[in-house]
Amino acid sequence: MAAERIVVVGAGFAGLECVKRLEHKLRSEIDRGEIEVVVVSPHDYMLYLPLLPQVASGVITTQAVTVSLPRAVKRAHRLPGSVIGVDLERSTCVVRKISGDVVDLPYDRLVLAPGSVTRKFDIPGLDEHALGMKNLAEAAYLRDHVISQLELANASTDDAERAARCQFVVVGGGYAGTETAACLQLLTESALKRFPRLDPGLVRWTLVDIAPRLMPELGVRLGEQALDLLRRRGIEIKLETGVEEVTDEEVTLTDGTVLPTRTLVWTAGVTSSPLVKNLGVDLVRGRLKVGADLRLPSHERVFALGDCAAVPDLTQDDPEAICPPTAQHASRMATTAADNVVASLRGEALRRYKHHDLGLVVDLGGTQAVAHPLGVQLTGAVAQAVTRGYHVFALPLTRTRLRVIANWVLHLFGGDEFIRIGFLSGAKGTVEEFESADAYLSADEVRDRAQTSGTAPRR
Structure with missing residues (x-):
C-alpha cells in the first residue's frame, strides 16, 4: 500500500514550523514508510523576514537571516521548486522545479503556506x-x-x-x-x-x-x-x-x-501569492477563505495558513475579523495546522485556531x-x-x-x-523582476493540463 503523502507548499514561518511539527507528531509513521511528508520550496532556507531592513542596511549579513532547511528538516522530503498550480479535484500539485522541469505531485493531504508578494497598484511607471x-x-x-x-x-x-x-x-x-x-x-x-x-x-x-x-x-x-x-x-x-x-x-x-x-x-503592503488566487475558490480580502480549523470549505483534505489564508480571529467580537498576516500568527497557525492534518489522518476531531496577539x-x-x-x-x-x-x-x-x-x-x-x-550589476532589480507573478497557472490552465495528461484523481 502506498504511503499517505502530505504536501506542504512553502517553507516560510508557517510552512517550516508545520513540517517540523508533522515530523514530530508522525515520526514513527514516517520511519515505517506509512507517511510521506514533502515540502516544496524554491530555496533551501527559511527567510526571517523581520530582519530584512537590517540586511539592507548592512547591520547583519544575508546568511544570518536564513534558516537552513537541511538542518531544520530531518525526515521530510524536500522538493526544490515552486508549486505553480493546484488541481483540487484530482488532488495534484503542478510543480516547476528549479531545473525548469514541470511535474505533477499528487497528495493525500495538502497544506498551503506559499506566503505573500508585494502588493502593487496601477500607477504609471x-x-x-x-x-x-x-x-x-x-x-x-x-x-x-x-x-x-x-x-x-x-x-x-x-x-x-x-x-x-x-x-x-x-x-x-x-x-x-x-x-x-x-x-x-x-x-x-x-x-x-x-x-x-x-x-x-x-x-x-x-x-x-x-x-x-x-x-x-x-x-x-x-x-x-x-x-x-x-x-x-x-x-x-x-x-x-x-x-x-x-x-x-x-x-x-x-x-x-x-x-x-x-x-x-x-x-x-502585501497580497497573497498568485497561486491561491488561481485556485478558483472563495477569497476574503484576497486570501483563501478557511474555517477556524484552517481547512478549505468543501475540500476537507486541504489546509491553508499564514499570509495566504483568511483565518477567523476568534479573539475578536467581530465575526468578520480575520487574523493579520504576521509571523507571530503564521508560526502559531503552523502548530494547529499540523495537529489537524494528523487528526484528519487518524479520524480525530480537529481543533480551532485561537491566539491572542502578544x-x-x-x-x-x-x-x-x-x-x-x-x-x-x-x-x-x-x-x-x-x-x-x-x-x-x-x-x-x-x-x-x-x-x-x-x-x-x-x-x-x-x-x-x-x-x-x-549584485545583479546592470539589472534594474524591480519588484516586477524579483517577484514576477506570470509563472503561475490559472485554474483553466491546470484543468487543461490534467485533461491533456489524462491523470486520474489521487482519491
Missing part, C-alpha cells in the same frame, strides 16, 4: 522602477543600489544629478517601510564619511503613506513618538499622500510634489525602537533590547540565533565597510 523589500535578493540589491547612488553622486559634477541621486523615497508607512527608511537612513548617514565631496544636507529620505497615521497598529501614542523620532533624524514624513507617477528620474506624489530621485522603495516591535535602527509587548508601551533603548530579544527568541535553530547576535556585536564595535558587492 511603478512596475518599471519600484524596488522591493520582500525577499533576500531584493534586500541585497537595495543595499548595493543605495551605496551606488552615493558613489555616483560623489563622482558627479552636475548639481541636479547629485541631488537626485541623494534623494531616497520609501512608500509605505507600515512596519516594513518604516524600518526600511529608518535603517537605511542611518546607513547613508554613516556612509557619508566615505564620500567627502557630498554635502550631508544633500542626502534626503522621504517616507510616504496614504494613511493618516504612521503604523496605526502601534496605537496613537507610540505611533506619534515614532513619527517625531524619525522627523528629528531628518526623515520627511508625508501622510495622506500617495504616488501618482514614477519615472526613471522623478516621483510625482498626489499632493503635487515632484521629487527628483533615482530610488523608489515600494513597501505598501504585541509588536519596530526596530528604528541604532538604539532606537518602539514596542508594546503584552500591552506595555516602550521606546528608546529599552524597546530596542526587547525588540532584539524578541527576534532572537523567534528565530529557529540555536546556530541562527548565535549568528545574528554575533553580527549585531560585530557591527556595534566594527561598524560597516560600505562594500558594494555588485
Whole structure:
C-alpha cells in the first residue's frame, strides 16, 4: 500500500514550523514508510523576514537571516521548486522545479503556506522602477543600489544629478517601510564619511503613506513618538499622500510634489501569492477563505495558513475579523495546522485556531525602537533590547540565533565597510523582476493540463 503523502507548499514561518511539527507528531509513521511528508520550496532556507531592513542596511549579513532547511528538516522530503498550480479535484500539485522541469505531485493531504508578494497598484511607471523589500535578493540589491547612488553622486559634477541621486523615497508607512527608511537612513548617514565631496544636507529620505497615521497598529501614542523620532533624524514624513507617477528620474506624489530621485522603495503592503488566487475558490480580502480549523470549505483534505489564508480571529467580537498576516500568527497557525492534518489522518476531531496577539516591535535602527509587548508601551533603548530579544527568541535553530547576535556585536564595535558587492550589476532589480507573478497557472490552465495528461484523481 502506498504511503499517505502530505504536501506542504512553502517553507516560510508557517510552512517550516508545520513540517517540523508533522515530523514530530508522525515520526514513527514516517520511519515505517506509512507517511510521506514533502515540502516544496524554491530555496533551501527559511527567510526571517523581520530582519530584512537590517540586511539592507548592512547591520547583519544575508546568511544570518536564513534558516537552513537541511538542518531544520530531518525526515521530510524536500522538493526544490515552486508549486505553480493546484488541481483540487484530482488532488495534484503542478510543480516547476528549479531545473525548469514541470511535474505533477499528487497528495493525500495538502497544506498551503506559499506566503505573500508585494502588493502593487496601477500607477504609471511603478512596475518599471519600484524596488522591493520582500525577499533576500531584493534586500541585497537595495543595499548595493543605495551605496551606488552615493558613489555616483560623489563622482558627479552636475548639481541636479547629485541631488537626485541623494534623494531616497520609501512608500509605505507600515512596519516594513518604516524600518526600511529608518535603517537605511542611518546607513547613508554613516556612509557619508566615505564620500567627502557630498554635502550631508544633500542626502534626503522621504517616507510616504496614504494613511493618516504612521503604523496605526502601534496605537496613537507610540505611533506619534515614532513619527517625531524619525522627523528629528531628518526623515520627511508625508501622510495622506500617495504616488501618482514614477519615472526613471522623478516621483510625482498626489499632493503635487515632484521629487527628483533615482530610488523608489515600494513597501505598501502585501497580497497573497498568485497561486491561491488561481485556485478558483472563495477569497476574503484576497486570501483563501478557511474555517477556524484552517481547512478549505468543501475540500476537507486541504489546509491553508499564514499570509495566504483568511483565518477567523476568534479573539475578536467581530465575526468578520480575520487574523493579520504576521509571523507571530503564521508560526502559531503552523502548530494547529499540523495537529489537524494528523487528526484528519487518524479520524480525530480537529481543533480551532485561537491566539491572542502578544504585541509588536519596530526596530528604528541604532538604539532606537518602539514596542508594546503584552500591552506595555516602550521606546528608546529599552524597546530596542526587547525588540532584539524578541527576534532572537523567534528565530529557529540555536546556530541562527548565535549568528545574528554575533553580527549585531560585530557591527556595534566594527561598524560597516560600505562594500558594494555588485549584485545583479546592470539589472534594474524591480519588484516586477524579483517577484514576477506570470509563472503561475490559472485554474483553466491546470484543468487543461490534467485533461491533456489524462491523470486520474489521487482519491
